[in-house]
Amino acid sequence: MSELLIVFLFAIPLIFLAWMIPQKYVLNVQIAFTSLFLLYTSYWSFFILAGITLLNFYWLKSDRFSPSLKLFGSISILSLVLVAAKVLYSINDNWILPLGMSYYIFRNLHYTIDVSLGKIKQDSLINYLAYNFFLPVLIIGPINKYNDFIRDWNRRRFNKDFISLGLERILFGTAKIFILGNYIFSYKVSVYLNALPTEYLWHKTYLESLRFIFNAYYQFAGYSDIAIGLSLLLGFRINENFNNPFWSTNMREFWTRYHMSLSGFCKDYIYEPIAAYFRKPIVGVLITMLIIALWHQINLQYLIWGAVQTIGIYLARYAPKSPNNKLTDIISRFFVINFFAISCVLVSNESLEEAIVKLKIIFLLN
Amino acid sequence: MNISELFKKVHEFPKRTFAILEDDQKITYGDIINTANKISHLFVSFGLQQGEKVLLSSTDKLAIAEVTLAAYRFGLTVILLDFNSKKGRVKGIIEACKPSLFIVDPNLLQEWNLETDKTLLVKRSKVAKSVVFKKLFNKAATNEAVEDSLKSFPACLKNFEGLQPVFPKEVSESAIAYIMYTSGSTSEPKGVMITHANLFSHLETLKNVYKMDAASKILNVLNPFHADGINQGPLLSFYCGSTWLSPFGLDTTQLEKFYFSIYKYEITHAFVVPTLLAFFEKLHLGFEDSFKTSDFKFLISVAAQLDARLWQSVMDIFKVKIINVYGLTETVNGSIYCGPEDSNFKVGTIGKPVDCEVKIVDENGNECLSNEKGELLLKGTHIMLGYYNNAEENKQIIKDGWLHTGDIALKDEDGFYSIVGRKKSMINAGGFRIQPEEIEEVILTMEGVDACKVIGVPDPILIEKIIAFLKVDRIIVKDEVVCYKFLRALLEPEKVPSQIIFVDDFQRGISGKIMIEPLKNLALQTKTLTETSIGSNLEILFQIAANVFKVKPEEVSATSSSINLAGWDSMNNFIYITTIEERFKVQFSTSEIMSMKNIQDIDRIITMKLKNV
Numbered sequence: 001m002s003e004l005l006i007v008f009l010f011a012i013p014l015i016f017l018a019w020m021i022p023q024k025y026v027l028n029v030q031i032a033f034t035s036l037f038l039l040y041t042s043y044w045s046f047f048i049l050a051g052i053t054l055l056n057f058y059w060l061k062s063d064r065f066s067p068s069l070k071l072f073g074s075i076s077i078l079s080l081v082l083v084a085a086k087v088l089y090s091i092n093d094n095w096i097l098p099l100g101m102s103y104y105i106f107r108n109l110h111y112t113i114d115v116s117l118g119k120i121k122q123d124s125l126i127n128y129l130a131y132n133f134f135l136p137v138l139i140i141g142p143i144n145k146y147n148d149f150i151r152d153w154n155r156r157r158f159n160k161d162f163i164s165l166g167l168e169r170i171l172f173g174t175a176k177i178f179i180l181g182n183y184i185f186s187y188k189v190s191v192y193l194n195a196l197p198t199e200y201l202w203h204k205t206y207l208e209s210l211r212f213i214f215n216a217y218y219q220f221a222g223y224s225d226i227a228i229g230l231s232l233l234l235g236f237r238i239n240e241n242f243n244n245p246f247w248s249t250n251m252r253e254f255w256t257r258y259h260m261s262l263s264g265f266c267k268d269y270i271y272e273p274i275a276a277y278f279r280k281p282i283v284g285v286l287i288t289m290l291i292i293a294l295w296h297q298i299n300l301q302y303l304i305w306g307a308v309q310t311i312g313i314y315l316a317r318y319a320p321k322s323p324n325n326k327l328t329d330i331i332s333r334f335f336v337i338n339f340f341a342i343s344c345v346l347v348s349n350e351s352l353e354e355a356i357v358k359l360k361i362i363f364l365l366n
Numbered sequence: 367m368n369i370s371e372l373f374k375k376v377h378e379f380p381k382r383t384f385a386i387l388e389d390d391q392k393i394t395y396g397d398i399i400n401t402a403n404k405i406s407h408l409f410v411s412f413g414l415q416q417g418e419k420v421l422l423s424s425t426d427k428l429a430i431a432e433v434t435l436a437a438y439r440f441g442l443t444v445i446l447l448d449f450n451s452k453k454g455r456v457k458g459i460i461e462a463c464k465p466s467l468f469i470v471d472p473n474l475l476q477e478w479n480l481e482t483d484k485t486l487l488v489k490r491s492k493v494a495k496s497v498v499f500k501k502l503f504n505k506a507a508t509n510e511a512v513e514d515s516l517k518s519f520p521a522c523l524k525n526f527e528g529l530q531p532v533f534p535k536e537v538s539e540s541a542i543a544y545i546m547y548t549s550g551s552t553s554e555p556k557g558v559m560i561t562h563a564n565l566f567s568h569l570e571t572l573k574n575v576y577k578m579d580a581a582s583k584i585l586n587v588l589n590p591f592h593a594d595g596i597n598q599g600p601l602l603s604f605y606c607g608s609t610w611l612s613p614f615g616l617d618t619t620q621l622e623k624f625y626f627s628i629y630k631y632e633i634t635h636a637f638v639v640p641t642l643l644a645f646f647e648k649l650h651l652g653f654e655d656s657f658k659t660s661d662f663k664f665l666i667s668v669a670a671q672l673d674a675r676l677w678q679s680v681m682d683i684f685k686v687k688i689i690n691v692y693g694l695t696e697t698v699n700g701s702i703y704c705g706p707e708d709s710n711f712k713v714g715t716i717g718k719p720v721d722c723e724v725k726i727v728d729e730n731g732n733e734c735l736s737n738e739k740g741e742l743l744l745k746g747t748h749i750m751l752g753y754y755n756n757a758e759e760n761k762q763i764i765k766d767g768w769l770h771t772g773d774i775a776l777k778d779e780d781g782f783y784s785i786v787g788r789k790k791s792m793i794n795a796g797g798f799r800i801q802p803e804e805i806e807e808v809i810l811t812m813e814g815v816d817a818c819k820v821i822g823v824p825d826p827i828l829i830e831k832i833i834a835f836l837k838v839d840r841i842i843v844k845d846e847v848v849c850y851k852f853l854r855a856l857l858e859p860e861k862v863p864s865q866i867i868f869v870d871d872f873q874r875g876i877s878g879k880i881m882i883e884p885l886k887n888l889a890l891q892t893k894t895l896t897e898t899s900i901g902s903n904l905e906i907l908f909q910i911a912a913n914v915f916k917v918k919p920e921e922v923s924a925t926s927s928s929i930n931l932a933g934w935d936s937m938n939n940f941i942y943i944t945t946i947e948e949r950f951k952v953q954f955s956t957s958e959i960m961s962m963k964n965i966q967d968i969d970r971i972i973t974m975k976l977k978n979v
Contacts, residue, residue, distance in 0.1 A: 067974045118954075118971055121961040147652055154626040161660070 003041060003099070003139060004177075004226070010037040011135055015233045019158055027130040027153070030234070034133035042099035048081065049104055053132045056108055057125050060115050067116060074112040078105050086298045100139040102295060104132060106265055111146050113269055120146050127153070136230035140223045142241040142261035149236065156235040166232030173225025176218045185215035205361040209341040212348045217245070220259070239264075249332035250319035251312030251339060266292055286310045301346050301355060308343045367605070368566055369438045369537050373399065376607060382580070385600065385610045386631060387428055395607075398432060403531035404523040405436035410532050411525075412467050412484075416441030417541065421465035423447040423474055423591070424488040427612055429519060430590050431600035433469055434544075438562070441537040444544040445557075448591040450858045453478055454808075458555045459547055463754060469519055489518040539563040545754050546593055548695050548799070557754035558695045565597070568698040568748035569605040571721040572598065575703050576635055576666065576689075582608035583661070585627060585636040587616045593695050594668045598637055618645045619928065619939055619962075625656035632661040639669045641796040643680045643688070644827045645940060650683050651956040657686035664689050664706050668699065670794045670829050671785055674714030681713075692716035692785065695799075696750045696769055702783055715782040716775075722746030724783065725768070726775050734776070741789055742775035743768040793822030794829045798860040805834065805863065808856045812849065814838050817872060819880045820863065823889050827940055833889050834863040837871060850916035850933070859935055862916075867892055903950075903976075904969050910949060911965060914942045927964035943968075950976065 014033040018026050038046035056078070060070055082105040088095040111128070114120040122128075131149045189211045196204045224241035231238040245258035255263050266288045275284030286307070293306025319332060342362060349355040360366040367375070376384075380396030387393065414420070420442050422433050430446070437444045445463060447456065449471055456478045468485040470478070475485055543565045545557040578584070586599035603610035611631050614623045624642075627633060636657075638646075643665075657665070664687040667677075672690045681688055689705030702724065703710060704717030711717065725733050726740040734740040749769045752760040763770050774787035793800045802820035809818045816839040822830035836849070846866050853862050867888060872880045904924060911926060912919040915933035928934040934942070943959055946952075946968065952975045954962075962968050 067977065116974070118958040118961075118974060121958075123961075151626070151652065154622065155629040157630050157632070 004223070006037065006041055007135065007139065007226075007230075010034075010040075011230050011233075014135060015230070018234050023156070026156075027126055030135070031126075031129050031133045034135040034138060037135055038099065038133075038138070042096075045098035045100060048098055048101065049132055052078065052081070052104070052108055053129055054125075056112060057122070057128050060112060061122055071112065071116040075109060078109050078112065081105060083298070086294070090298045103141045103143055104138070106143050106262070106295075107132065107146075109269065110143070110265060114146065134231075134236075136227045136234065136236075137238060140220070140227065141259075142224055142227065142239055143265050144238050144261065148239065152236040159235070162232045162235060162237075166229040169225045169229030169232065171229075173222040173227075173229060176222030176225060178222075181215055181218040181222060185211050185218060202361055202364070205358050209345050209348070209358075209362065210337070213337075213341045213344050216344075217242070217258075246337050247333065248336050249329055250316035251309065251336060252316035252319075254336050254340065255309070255313060262292060262295070282310070282314060285313050289313070296347070301349075301352050304352075305343055305346045308346065312339050312343065367570070368539065368562060370533070370535070372566075372605065373402075373439055373533075376604065379580075379607065382607065383609045384603065385428070385431065385612070387612055388614065390613060391428075393428060398435065398604075401432045401520065401523065402436035402439060403533075404526040404529070405433060406440055406531045406533050407526035407529055408486075408519075408523060409436070409440050409442065409467070414440070414442060414466055416534060416537070417443065418467075419443045419445055419463055419465040419545070420467045420469060421445045421447060421460070423449045423451070423468075423470045425449060425471060426488045426490050427590060427600075429469070429488045429490065430596070431610075432520070434596065434600070435604060438543055438565075439533050439537065441534055441541050443542045446544065446546065446591045446596060448589065448858060449474060451478075452856050452858065454856060455547075455555065455858075459557070462555050463545060463557060472518075486522065487518045490520060537562055540751075542751065546695050548801075556756065556759070559751040559754050560698055561751050564698055564748050564750060565601075566605070567721070567746075568700075569597070569602055571748065572602055572699065573606050575700070575706075575720050577663070577706065578602070578606045578608055578635065580607040582606055582634045583611055583632055584608060585611045585624075585631070585633045587612050587614060587624070588637055588639065588669075589616070592669070593699055594637065594639075597699050598666075598668065616642070618642065619959075621645055621649050621956075622653065625653040628656050628662055629659050632659070634661050634663050635666060636662075637666050637668055638688075639796070640667055640672045640676065640829055641670070641827065643667060643672070643676055646680050647676060647683065648940070648944075649956040649959055653956065654684055657684050662686070666691060668693070670796075670799070671716075673829070677713050687711075690716060692783070694769075694771060696763070696771075697722075697744060697746075698748045698750075701744050701746070701748070704782075712780070712782045715778070715784045717783065718781055719744075719783070722748065726777060726783075736779050737776055739774050739776050739786055742771045742773045742783070742785070744771060745769065791821075793820070793832055795822065795832050795860060795864075796828045800832065800861055802832075805832065805853075805857065805861055808853065809834060809836065809849075811856075812852055817880075819872060819882075819885060821882055821885055821889075823886055825864075827944070828864070831864040832861070833865045833867060833885075835867050835869050835872070835885050835888070837869050847916060847918050854932060862933075864941075865889070865892070866916075903972055904965070906949065907946065907965050907969055907972075910945050911942060914938055914945060922965070924966040924969065925964050946972070952976065 010033055014030060017029055017033075021029060035046060035050075038049065056074055059065075059074055062070070065073070082101065085097055085101055089097045111120060111131070115122050127150055128146075130153070131146050134144075134149070137144055189207075193204050193208055193211065221242045228238045228240070239261055241259060241261050243257040243260060245254050248254040248257055270291055271284040271288040274287050275281045278284065289309045290303060290306040293302040293309070296302055342359070345358050345362070346352070346355045349358060357366070376395045376399060380394060380399070382395050383392055384395045384398045385393040409420075420433065420437050422430060422437075422444055423446070424430055434444050434446070445459070445465055447459065460478075466484065468480050469488060470480065470485060472487045472489060474480065475482070475487060539562050541562050542559050543562050544560050546560065547555050547557045572578075576582075582603075584599065584603050586595065588595035588599065590596045590599065599612060600610045611627065611633065613627060613631070614620070617623075624636075628636065665680075667688055667690045672688070677688055677690065680686075687705060689703065689711070691700040691704075692702040693700035700720075701722050702716045702719045704713075704715055705711040723745040725743050726738070727743055728734055728738070728740045745768050749764070749767070752764060772788060772790035772792070773785050774789055775783050775785050777783050791802050793802055802822070805820045806818050809815055809820070815836055817837040819835045821833055821835070823833055825831035849866050850862065869888070873884045875881050908919055908922040911917070911922045911931070911934075915922075915931055915938055917932055922931065926934070928939060943954060943962070947954060950972055952972065954971065954975075958971050962971065
């Protein structure tokens with residue numbers, strides 16, 4: 001909450017300035033404001049992001065090294081920084097993950113790979129800095145793509161529709177976080193569940209699993225809406241992060257509609273090369289889901305959670321294929337919601353032992 | 367509406383934007399009228415009278431728009447000449463039409479050997495800036511600088527600040543608005559005379575067909591020395607009270623500017639030529655949504671026949687409607703329009719006529735039935751007055767008010783017209799209509815050339831590519847590179863042949879005319895060097911470059927680029943890239959092609975791609 005408030009405190013003057021100053025200064029001002037925000041909220045993150053941006057830019061631009069060495073070197077360093085931070089976070093209670101790091105490391109991995117593939121024209125440091133120091137998406141995504149960002153920058157103009165749509169998204173996002181997330185699913189439903197008598201343990205445990213995923217969804221989707229809204233107010237269109245995921249009829253579809261910028265990134269840069277290498281899509285899915293899991297947090301609970309998602313995606317091949325049958329649609333959606341909710345019991349509890357106890361209750365094994 | 371009525375009309379909205387040019391320079395209607403008023407005094411100071419001619423040639427798009435509009439209002443005839451025109455051609459034109467005033471870029475004064483006292487040099491930014499800086503620093507401008515500024519445009523307009531315009535009350539409808547020279551390199555320039563009646567009746571047609579109004583934003587970056595650039599850009603905008611956008615030059619190596627501009631400037635109509643659409647088809651990845659804006663209406667393809675496959679393909683990629691216009695310089699711009707109405711739209715045809723009569727006649731002058739081929743004839747208020755001082759040609763081309771286009775067409779049962787061939791030997795190279803005789807005339811001036819023939823053969827990018835066949839009587843000129851150096855010095859870039867083939871002799875028909883078919887077969891059989899080139903990647907790139915750009919291999923280096931290598935224009939750049947793709951069996955992405963600035967860049971990308979393969 002406090003970070004969101006600080007984002008607004010920096011974003012509001014930035015938005016006004018961005019439309020008042022000449023276009024040629026807009027990126028510089030945006031970089032300056034985002035830097036100030038980071039220095040204020042997480043100066044470690046500022047130095048890491050600034051260091052990564054400068055090093056990666058000149059490393060990839062250098063003519064002294066072979067393209068494969070540049071690709072390998074950049075991916076290794078970026079991954080190492082992220083893994084080190086996540087491991088420290090897992091083993092040391094006092095360590096706080098630098099703000100937005102999970103997102104900006106993935107953004108830079110995308111940049112590195114696409115530069116190597118020739119998909120990105122490595123033209124100017126200012127553009128790259130502006131891409132990395134873009135306040136709206138900095139702390140919680142979406143993981144936007146460099147070419148989309150530059151395209152919008154080149155097209156940028158004042159558009160009343162963007163302003164009204166941006167304000168609308170911010171309003172929706174705030175409502176999702178505060179009304180649906182904080183008030184209903186974090187407060188009201190929790191109070192109701194805690195008040196249930198002990199003989200309703202199964203109901204309580206099961207409903208708690210549903211509460212957890214809906215709360216997580218509305219919080220996260222709310223933040224994404226705000227990020228998209230703020231971007232629109234600055235004249236940029238950012239990719240959507242959610243597309244009614246609980247309307248999916250199987251887990252494969254679910255992962256194309258839930259946290260889309262992360263799943264899209266993983267599809268392009270992890271799943272496809274691995275599936276192509278092993279000629280076995282399921283191996284690609286397993287490794288991809290494990291990476292998505294560990295991206296959230298490096299521990300055994302998330303590792304198992306990732307493996308369970310793989311099973312869900314694998315089972316999708318047996319999902320009924322009758323799109324016009326309302327009954328099968330309802331049953332399929334019910335399955336998806338429950339599969340995801342129950343799998344998330346693994347990560348919503350403090351320890352794996354605690355999670356196993358809850359799962360035993362849900363599956364009537366205690 | 368005529369020119370004086372138009373000037374009155376635009377007075378009503380002086381703050382409305384007339385044009386957005388390079389560096390987003392915004393020109394309002396108030397600005398353009400104010401400048402035109404001052405230009406009227408400039409004309410008087412040169413002693414110009416109605417009916418006299420002004421020759422205009424500059425890279426300064428604004429100066430072209432300003433002078434053209436002021437000249438029309440003053441009743442002068444404008445002769446727009448491409449600044450790339452060669453001395454021989456310019457000399458022929460000047461001798462033929464005797465302009466009273468030249469407004470040209472400084473480099474053209476010497477290059478074209480113009481009379482100094484009749485010439486005004488276009489020096490917008492430099493002179494203006496230097497005078498401004500001197501004022502800023504409170505330094506008196508030197509006499510030389512002041513004198514220089516008085517001889518240059520637009521600095522010279524300062525003398526007429528605040529004066530009432532000296533335009534005539536009306537300009538006769540039969541007055542010649544402009545003469546557009548379509549061909550003729552040395553001896554026989556052919557100038558199309560367009561009257562005010564032709565021009566303004568046609569602008570009304572275009573406004574209606576394209577559904578333009580004051581809110582329209584017209585992107586036209588085509589060459590303003592061609593009718594489609596000037597008439598369908600600044601003039602059409604002025605006529606509609608809308609905005610003309612030309613914020614960058616037509617550069618196919620920077621297509622992203624075109625794509626970005628659609629949303630950025632809220633473009634409603636964009637003019638293209640088929641060659642540009644071929645580039646769109648090739649370089650679209652990541653830009654497919656460029657025309658999907660709430661403002662954009664359609665692309666308008668002009669200047670050349672649009673291939674049905676390319677047409678459909680670009681529409682499918684970008685999900686945008688492309689309307690195709692058939693017309694000639696002799697008809698101002700258009701005559702037959704395919705779209706935008708669905709009832710007028712059939713891909714592969716040129717559509718249906720608007721505001722003119724059309725008929726297709728056989729060799730005996732009888733009107734053809736449906737689906738029968740014949741020559742296309744046009745009649746309407748927009749048909750030119752005739753060729754300037756060319757009574758003989760005029761008799762041939764305009765008979766009883768019917769313009770004989772020389773194009774072979776047919777009309778289908780639904781009333782749609784299609785062009786199926788050409789009666790004349792015109793070549794359509796990248797949207798430029800080129801008379802082969804014009805190139806032959808220059809080739810024959812080369813020492814050692816005994817005979818030659820220039821033809822056009824179909825090409826996927828250029829529509830048609832120019833091939834010159836040379837019969838030489840001395841071995842000295844049998845060097846392609848020497849020939850190219852000679853031709854580049856005398857011909858505009860678009861007229862330089864893509865290929866030169868040396869022949870021992872020409873097969874001739876009974877009448878003694880050179881037979882075309884054997885030459886076409888020969889062109890197909892002639893393998894280019896690029897297909898057989900060997901060596902390291904960089905060496906192969908040099909060989910391909912030397913062959914495509916027609917330079918000596920030793921002139922090519924890793925740092926060679928469009929800036930420093932002769933022949934590397936944006937059209938040839940694309941041919942170079944596609945040839946490399948074929949040779950190395952790779953496919954470049956849009957951003958890769960756009961990031962290639964020199965041969966070194968291309969080598970780097972190829973090395974990377976081949977490693978990935």
